[in-house]
Amino acid sequence: MDLSRRGFLAGSAGAATLLGLSACTSVHSNSGTTDATVKASGSTGAKSSLGPQTGQLTFAFWGGSTGETAGFNYVKQKFEAANPGAKITLKVVPYDGFFAGIDRGIQAGNAPDIFRVDYTTMGKYSSAGALMDLTQYFSSSDIDAFLPALWDAIKYQNIPFGVPHQTDCTAIVYDKDAFASAGITSVPDSLANAWSWDEFSQVATKLRSALPASKFPFAYDWTKAGAYRWLSFLYQAGGSLLTPDLKKSALPSAAGTKALDFTKSFFTNKWVPASNTIKGAKYSDEFFLGKTVPMTFIGDFLVPEIADPKSGYKGNWGVTFMPKDTAAATDLGGNAIVANKATKNPDLAAAFLKFIVSEDSMKYFCEQAIELPTLKSLASSSLSYATAPDAVKVFAQQATTLSQTITTETSVPAFSKINTLLQDQLELAFNGQATAKTLQAIADGVNTSIGS
Amino acid sequence: MSSSPSLVTELPAEALQGSAGLRPRRRRAVTSRGHGPTAGAFLLPNLVLVAVFLLLPLVWAFWLSMQKIGSLGPSQFLGINNYVDIIRDSVFWEALWNTALFTLLTVPVGMAVGLGMAILLNGVLPGRKLIRSIIFLPLVISGVSSGLIGAWMFDQYSGFVNNFLHALGINGPDWQSNGKWAMVSLVLVTLWIRVGFDMIIYLAGLQGVDPEYHDAAMVDGASAWQRFRAITLPLLGPSTFFLLIMNLIYSFQVFDTVYAMTNGGPNYSTTTLVTYAYKVGFDEHGSGELGYAAAIGVVIYLITLVITALNWRLSRNRDLAS
Numbered sequence: 001m002d003l004s005r006r007g008f009l010a011g012s013a014g015a016a017t018l019l020g021l022s023a024c025t026s027v028h029s030n031s032g033t034t035d036a037t038v039k040a041s042g043s044t045g046a047k048s049s050l051g052p053q054t055g056q057l058t059f060a061f062w063g064g065s066t067g068e069t070a071g072f073n074y075v076k077q078k079f080e081a082a083n084p085g086a087k088i089t090l091k092v093v094p095y096d097g098f099f100a101g102i103d104r105g106i107q108a109g110n111a112p113d114i115f116r117v118d119y120t121t122m123g124k125y126s127s128a129g130a131l132m133d134l135t136q137y138f139s140s141s142d143i144d145a146f147l148p149a150l151w152d153a154i155k156y157q158n159i160p161f162g163v164p165h166q167t168d169c170t171a172i173v174y175d176k177d178a179f180a181s182a183g184i185t186s187v188p189d190s191l192a193n194a195w196s197w198d199e200f201s202q203v204a205t206k207l208r209s210a211l212p213a214s215k216f217p218f219a220y221d222w223t224k225a226g227a228y229r230w231l232s233f234l235y236q237a238g239g240s241l242l243t244p245d246l247k248k249s250a251l252p253s254a255a256g257t258k259a260l261d262f263t264k265s266f267f268t269n270k271w272v273p274a275s276n277t278i279k280g281a282k283y284s285d286e287f288f289l290g291k292t293v294p295m296t297f298i299g300d301f302l303v304p305e306i307a308d309p310k311s312g313y314k315g316n317w318g319v320t321f322m323p324k325d326t327a328a329a330t331d332l333g334g335n336a337i338v339a340n341k342a343t344k345n346p347d348l349a350a351a352f353l354k355f356i357v358s359e360d361s362m363k364y365f366c367e368q369a370i371e372l373p374t375l376k377s378l379a380s381s382s383l384s385y386a387t388a389p390d391a392v393k394v395f396a397q398q399a400t401t402l403s404q405t406i407t408t409e410t411s412v413p414a415f416s417k418i419n420t421l422l423q424d425q426l427e428l429a430f431n432g433q434a435t436a437k438t439l440q441a442i443a444d445g446v447n448t449s450i451g452s
Numbered sequence: 453m454s455s456s457p458s459l460v461t462e463l464p465a466e467a468l469q470g471s472a473g474l475r476p477r478r479r480r481a482v483t484s485r486g487h488g489p490t491a492g493a494f495l496l497p498n499l500v501l502v503a504v505f506l507l508l509p510l511v512w513a514f515w516l517s518m519q520k521i522g523s524l525g526p527s528q529f530l531g532i533n534n535y536v537d538i539i540r541d542s543v544f545w546e547a548l549w550n551t552a553l554f555t556l557l558t559v560p561v562g563m564a565v566g567l568g569m570a571i572l573l574n575g576v577l578p579g580r581k582l583i584r585s586i587i588f589l590p591l592v593i594s595g596v597s598s599g600l601i602g603a604w605m606f607d608q609y610s611g612f613v614n615n616f617l618h619a620l621g622i623n624g625p626d627w628q629s630n631g632k633w634a635m636v637s638l639v640l641v642t643l644w645i646r647v648g649f650d651m652i653i654y655l656a657g658l659q660g661v662d663p664e665y666h667d668a669a670m671v672d673g674a675s676a677w678q679r680f681r682a683i684t685l686p687l688l689g690p691s692t693f694f695l696l697i698m699n700l701i702y703s704f705q706v707f708d709t710v711y712a713m714t715n716g717g718p719n720y721s722t723t724t725l726v727t728y729a730y731k732v733g734f735d736e737h738g739s740g741e742l743g744y745a746a747a748i749g750v751v752i753y754l755i756t757l758v759i760t761a762l763n764w765r766l767s768r769n770r771d772l773a774s
Contacts, residue, residue: 028533029520029744099736103523121737128524214609224715225737273609274629279717281603281628292609417739420731424543431629431719449739 566650599712
């Protein structure tokens with residue numbers, strides 16, 4: 001058969017098109033997935049009392065602060081001493097690319113046995129069946145030891161797929177001298193008398209009047225993947241992102257309109273720098289460190305950076321609480337530790353996970369890393385934080401405003417997609433898109449993402 | 453002024469009709485009998501590399517673009533749904549427009565500035581080796597680092613550029629919160645990075661221009677501009693063609709500078725096709741739609757292919773016409 005090159009190419013293209021068309025389905029890349037129903041692998045706590053274990057495990061985490069690394073090294077050494085014949089290899093990986101590496105490892109069958117994952121990404125792994133079910137390893141009393149909201153954050157379809165290792169949340173850091181210059185003499189010293197939105201607005205207005213045009217009252221930590229922290233205002237206004245059964249978006253709502261209008265006013269009133277939008281290149285702590293703002297919303301994990309004697313904030317700074325409206329609320333930060341379902345040493349992995357959230361291990365880690373514990377016993381006691389202990393106390397109190405609604409909504413499997421949607425829509429809203437249009441677009445996107 | 457007759461005009465007309473006339477049968481037989489296995493052995497490693505690292509990923513990308521696939525779990529065949537979605541996706545069209553605008557603003561200006569610098573540095577200039585190195589330096593720094601430097605320089609509140617303008621009594625623009633100025637800052641940083649490359653290629657081209665042509669033209673009374681227009685520029689044709697292709701591809705696939713400087717914002721005003729594909733497919737806290745990202749990648753590939761083919765055809769016609 002005499003086939004010309006042109007003929008061959010045209011035929012191939014046509015065949016490919018026909019093949020594509022013939023297989024066309026109603027499913028699209030952004031459609032939600034129907035997650036498989038999972039069943040617990042055994043009865044609750046059947047293996048809760050594990051004896052000494054032997055074998056090898058690899059534990060991967062992203063390189064955080066010096067304090068975090070010291071905390072993980074402490075746990076490794078203590079665990080190996082308590083379990084002769086057990087060896088834990090720590091793998092410190094840069095944050096950028098961490099989860100891409102984990103995903104490739106899971107697909108290729110060589111992922112680490114244990115790894116760290118933030119609560120907002122947790123659902124992606126548990127819903128994909130990539131994590132070890134810990135039902136058998138935690139008895140009811142073991143579970144009761146944790147703050148309920150944080151234990152809920154590691155569950156998927158009521159099955160625990162990891163351990164809540166630590167948490168962090170957002171509060172306000174401010175310059176005491178700048179406040180005094182603006183005539184702000186009173187700053188909330190307890191959660192009960194946190195600023196209302198009106199009071200917060202008055203503070204921002206006073207600061208605006210006292211500052212030159214090139215400086216702004218405050219910055220908010222919603223940059224890039226932090227977009228979900230906008231939800232704190234929605235919860236403060238008494239709203240929620242999803243319906244109670246987590247099947248649909250609860251937006252548009254009156255609370256949503258109120259929260260979005262309030263946050264949009266940050267830009268129109270010039271309370272925040274115009275570049276403090278979602279896609280801005282600078283994070284909220286950088287605006288504060290560079291003295292573009294005298295007040296900023298940040299997570300407690302940034303306290304060591306602010307307190308650093310050399311590169312930290314040059315000035316007299318203090319910490320106070322997030323403002324509140326009909327409710328007080330903050331965001332769910334922090335990380336869980338999970339085991340790969342394909343690990344060859346499940347009992348050893350479970351024993352290590354239990355050890356890492358034991359009281360002594362968690363206390364040491366949180367004190368070094370300036371992060372908040374997830375055990376009730378530690379949350380109610382006073383930890384000896386290595387840096388700025390008084391500042392951390394405010395964050396610890398703020399963390400009690402983390403409701404079950406916030407926890408469950410933030411850890412749904414589709415949350416990564418929802419966060420992307422929030423990034424795009426909030427950026428548009430802060431640059432002028434109408435509130436109603438934004439909320440409807442978020443609602444539509446959320447419904448598509450969760451497959452309703 | 454006399455010009456050298458080109459090879460093309462010396463060839464017999466039948467040789468230009470097609471490649472068959474250039475391949476005597478007897479010679480090919482000798483080649484295949486004598487050197488065929490040796491040539492094959494030399495070619496094989498390259499062919500394997502091309503197949504494994506170029507062709508296979510290309511075909512794979514086409515295959516992925518027809519699926520719904522994330523970084524975990526099973527995939528689902530969607531046919532052409534991803535491409536249908538691209539056509540309906542307003543962000544894709546905005547990203548395409550931004551990419552085209554960015555290309556239009558960076559390629560001609562970068563090449564013109566590079567050529568100007570090459571001409572200046574081709575002459576006897578004190579410290580020209582040092583100046584060349586300084587101009588070339590941004591290219592050897594990683595793109596993300598250059599982008600971060602750019603983000604710092606164009607920070608609208610505390611950056612170098614606006615502080616400098618302020619010292620001159622000028623209120624600097626909103627480089628980050630205004631979409632048009634954000635694009636301008638990207639273009640400026642890209643020019644800063646790329647001009648060194650354009651300059652080096654043009655310098656190499658200039659050093660291949662026989663000074664006798666210029667001497668002859670001067671004897672004939674040609675001005676500096678006439679010599680540049682009639683001698684230098686035409687003889688730099690191959691360099692210009694090479695730079696045009698490389699710069700078009702570079703600009704069309706820009707990623708690291710945008711990612712570090714503006715993250716595609718404000719809104720989508722600096723989102724380019726590659727940053728959009730990355731965000732959709734690979735951003736670790738993104739939607740993880742690898743199939744859709746692959747479809748955008750295929751579209752970028754096809755557009756680049758068309759641009760290159762057009763350039764190649766136009767350039768070939770120009771060579772034949774000369």
